[in-house]
Amino acid sequence: MMCSRDSTVKVFIRFRPTDKFAHEFIECLPDQQTLRVQSRKGFRKGKTISPLSSWLFRLNGVMENVSQEDIYHRVARSVVQEAFSGYNGTIMCFGQTGAGKTYTMTGAAETYAQRGIIPRAIQEVFQEAEHRADYSFSVHLSFLEIYNETLLDLLSSIKPGKTSKSGILTVVEEPGGGVSVKGLSLHRVHNEEEALNLLFEGEMNRIIGEHALNKQSSRSHCIFTIHIESRSHTLSDAKYITSKLNLVDLAGSERLSKTGSEGQVQTEAMYINKSLSFLEQVILALADRHREHQLSTLRFASRMKCVQTKPSVNEHIDPVVQKLEKEIKFLKENLSRFNTLTSQVTNEMLSGTEVAEVRSQVQRYLSGSLDEIPIVSVPQIQEVFEQFKKVLLEQQEKFQERLSSKSIRDETAMNTAPSAIEGSVGEVEGNGYGLGLAKSSQRHLQPKAKGRKEKQTSRKEGPSCLSAENPSSHNEQPQNTNAPNTLAQESLLQAPEEELTRNHEINRILKENKSVLYERTTQLRRLSTLINDTKRNIDRIASELRQYREQRQSRGEFVSPEAEPVLEEEELYLVMQLKDLKSRYRRAYDDMTSTKAEVSYCQHLVNQCRTRLLTEFESWYNESFLLPTEVLSVLKDGVLRPGHIGVDKALSLMEDDPRGLHQPDAETTSAASFYNAYKRTLQRRGSRAVSQSPESAKGSRTRIKVSPLLSDEVNTH
Numbered sequence: 001m002m003c004s005r006d007s008t009v010k011v012f013i014r015f016r017p018t019d020k021f022a023h024e025f026i027e028c029l030p031d032q033q034t035l036r037v038q039s040r041k042g043f044r045k046g047k048t049i050s051p052l053s054s055w056l057f058r059l060n061g062v063m064e065n066v067s068q069e070d071i072y073h074r075v076a077r078s079v080v081q082e083a084f085s086g087y088n089g090t091i092m093c094f095g096q097t098g099a100g101k102t103y104t105m106t107g108a109a110e111t112y113a114q115r116g117i118i119p120r121a122i123q124e125v126f127q128e129a130e131h132r133a134d135y136s137f138s139v140h141l142s143f144l145e146i147y148n149e150t151l152l153d154l155l156s157s158i159k160p161g162k163t164s165k166s167g168i169l170t171v172v173e174e175p176g177g178g179v180s181v182k183g184l185s186l187h188r189v190h191n192e193e194e195a196l197n198l199l200f201e202g203e204m205n206r207i208i209g210e211h212a213l214n215k216q217s218s219r220s221h222c223i224f225t226i227h228i229e230s231r232s233h234t235l236s237d238a239k240y241i242t243s244k245l246n247l248v249d250l251a252g253s254e255r256l257s258k259t260g261s262e263g264q265v266q267t268e269a270m271y272i273n274k275s276l277s278f279l280e281q282v283i284l285a286l287a288d289r290h291r292e293h294q295l296s297t298l299r300f301a302s303r304m305k306c307v308q309t310k311p312s313v314n315e316h317i318d319p320v321v322q323k324l325e326k327e328i329k330f331l332k333e334n335l336s337r338f339n340t341l342t343s344q345v346t347n348e349m350l351s352g353t354e355v356a357e358v359r360s361q362v363q364r365y366l367s368g369s370l371d372e373i374p375i376v377s378v379p380q381i382q383e384v385f386e387q388f389k390k391v392l393l394e395q396q397e398k399f400q401e402r403l404s405s406k407s408i409r410d411e412t413a414m415n416t417a418p419s420a421i422e423g424s425v426g427e428v429e430g431n432g433y434g435l436g437l438a439k440s441s442q443r444h445l446q447p448k449a450k451g452r453k454e455k456q457t458s459r460k461e462g463p464s465c466l467s468a469e470n471p472s473s474h475n476e477q478p479q480n481t482n483a484p485n486t487l488a489q490e491s492l493l494q495a496p497e498e499e500l501t502r503n504h505e506i507n508r509i510l511k512e513n514k515s516v517l518y519e520r521t522t523q524l525r526r527l528s529t530l531i532n533d534t535k536r537n538i539d540r541i542a543s544e545l546r547q548y549r550e551q552r553q554s555r556g557e558f559v560s561p562e563a564e565p566v567l568e569e570e571e572l573y574l575v576m577q578l579k580d581l582k583s584r585y586r587r588a589y590d591d592m593t594s595t596k597a598e599v600s601y602c603q604h605l606v607n608q609c610r611t612r613l614l615t616e617f618e619s620w621y622n623e624s625f626l627l628p629t630e631v632l633s634v635l636k637d638g639v640l641r642p643g644h645i646g647v648d649k650a651l652s653l654m655e656d657d658p659r660g661l662h663q664p665d666a667e668t669t670s671a672a673s674f675y676n677a678y679k680r681t682l683q684r685r686g687s688r689a690v691s692q693s694p695e696s697a698k699g700s701r702t703r704i705k706v707s708p709l710l711s712d713e714v715n716t717h
């Protein structure tokens with residue numbers, strides 16, 4: 001019998017060759033899968049044996065006079081193959097004593113051609129492992145004997161092996177289902193021969209009982225298990241597959257009355273029958289003890305065939321390898337990002353298409369349809385900032401347009417009631433963002449309490465003035481008709497103005513630093529060319545001098561009256577030239593050293609400016625776009641939109657709402673405390689983040705940091 005990957009148990013019948021085969025009772029039909037068994041009609045102890053005279057048993061194969069090799073190929077081979085795909089398999093022999101179970105499973109040890117399923121399976125396992133070069137395999141063996149309901153380790157005498165210290169074997173349930181024998185020794189084998197050694201050693205240890213039917217009868221059940229573990233060389237190391245091949249040689253079923261057993265042998269026979277009977281019950285139902293013995297075996301076999309199985313691949317994940325793989329993946333990603341950035345640190349320009357793509361990304365990011373802008377290179381990051389700046393400037397322009405139209409209306413209102421807004425609205429500024437607003441210096445210096453009072457005054461008088469002068473103006477911007485709200489919103493416009501000015505300033509410094517850097521780098525290049533040229537000249541002159549001196553020595557030297565060598569004019573000229581070159585070389589070298597230091601310093605400044613710009617942007621973004629719901633609801637009806645004002649300013653606006661809809665109640669105060677605390681936390685993170693590299697700012701909005709420059713707290717009065 002065998003269990004295989006498809007969901008049914010396959011059952012085969014093998015007849016042991018014998019001269020006494022009862023052909024008149026047992027007939028194999030031509031399909032080689034069906035057996036017809038006839039029963040003798042008669043009486044025993046006055047009872048009819050059976051009202052039926054024959055039975056048909058349908059099996060997966062009926063094999064008569066087939067070789068050991070054929071048996072292996074028809075019954076066992078596919079089970080062994082499937083073990084390599086991670087499926088457990090069981091091949092089990094059932095039959096009465098002397099039927100040929102041990103012969104089929106183990107074979108005749110002395111004849112190679114008659115070796116049974118187990119040695120052939122071992123051979124196939126190692127051959128298959130050799131063929132599968134993409135995998136590494138480890139094979140372990142265990143050999144269990146069940147004798148008189150006692151578990152025995154047939155390989156316990158072999159060392160080394162994983163085995164329990166107590167030597168007591170117990171059947172335990174495995175966490176993932178199935179059972180295993182705790183304490184059974186497992187032996188690693190590296191080749192066919194090592195495995196066969198263990199098989200034969202175990203066979204030797206098997207208890208053989210003297211028996212009346214068969215002198216070499218197996219009095220125990222034996223399970224020889226091949227444990228296979230395979231890991232792919234090419235796929236993930238975290239995953240590996242295990243499988244077990246259980247090769248079972250059951251003890252022979254027998255009738256005690258027939259064997260004439262006594263004492264120990266009788267006890268053995270009882271246990272054997274009991275365990276086989278349990279096995280049968282487990283498979284389907286109790287055996288019919290009133291039938292001829294072969295009939296019982298055939299019944300058992302045909303019932304076994306009905307058993308449905310649910311095979312599954314034993315795939316495991318090694319948690320340590322999995323963790324390491326994750327780490328490797330993470331590090332590889334970081335490395336590749338780093339490599340991309342460092343390889344593109346040069347000031348390459350983006351193409352028109354790339355710029356357009358960045359612009360589209362920024363717009364989608366701002367509209368919320370894009371979660372994050374992936375970092376690709378330094379020029380791309382710069383372009384992202386550039387595009388953000390453009391969007392900001394566009395917003396500013398739109399504001400200015402709205403403000404100018406509104407300030408004209410406010411001016412008209414002022415003319416009718418100047419005292420009402422005195423101090424709130426100053427002279428018209430001639431340029432920039434101050435159109436129609438009080439001078440920024442005035443706005444900055446106004447204490448908050450005063451500002452509120454003024455706003456209250458305006459609140460009282462503004463609307464009447466406007467309606468008196470130009471009632472139609474209500475219709476132009478119905479959502480913005482009350483002056484106090486307008487004034488509060490106007491004062492908030494400082495935020496983007498200040499932001500912009502500050503960013504312009506940083507940008508200006510960045511540009512200056514970059515131009516100095518460029519100049520110094522050019523100088524450095526010039527100096528290094530000069531040094532190289534000078535060095536070449538020094539080498540040339542030194543060689544000429546050497547040649548000249550060699551010639552002079554060969555033709556004899558001029559000496560002075562004091563017997564000192566006299567330098568000829570040509571040699572003197574060369575010496576002077578060499579001296580001059582050496583001093584030029586030294587000067588250039590010194591210049592180059594100091595220029596190098598300057599370049600490095602300038603580079604540092606440029607980097608700082610870039611980081612600062614990034615931080616400012618993050619700060620602006622957080623302040624402007626991550627507005628709490630309460631603030632958004634206030635802004636909903638006004639001309640202001642997220643991005644125009646900061647959280648603190650927006651909360652001030654809530655206080656000034658004349659409709660009383662957003663008077664600072666307990667909830668608002670609590671919200672303000674919450675945002676103050678949140679902001680402080682962000683600031684702490686932000687101050688740490690300023691020193692970090694720009695790429696750390698990549699990603700989702702939650703990762704954006706707040707600049708330490710914006711340290712005002714939300715005011716709740």
Ligand SMILES: Nc1ncnc2c1ncn2[C@@H]1O[C@H](COP(=O)(O)OP(=O)(O)OP(=O)(O)O)[C@@H](O)[C@H]1O
Pocket residue numbers: 015016017095096097098099100101102103104108214216217218219250251252253
């Ligand atoms: N197909 C066969 N061809 C040749 N000899 C066989 C065949 N089957 C069994 N035999 C021989 O019959 C004898 C009994 O076989 P075997 O020991 O395998 O029976 P068994 O079913 O294992 O019995 P037990 O349950 O008592 O252990 C052995 O000598 C064996 O060599």
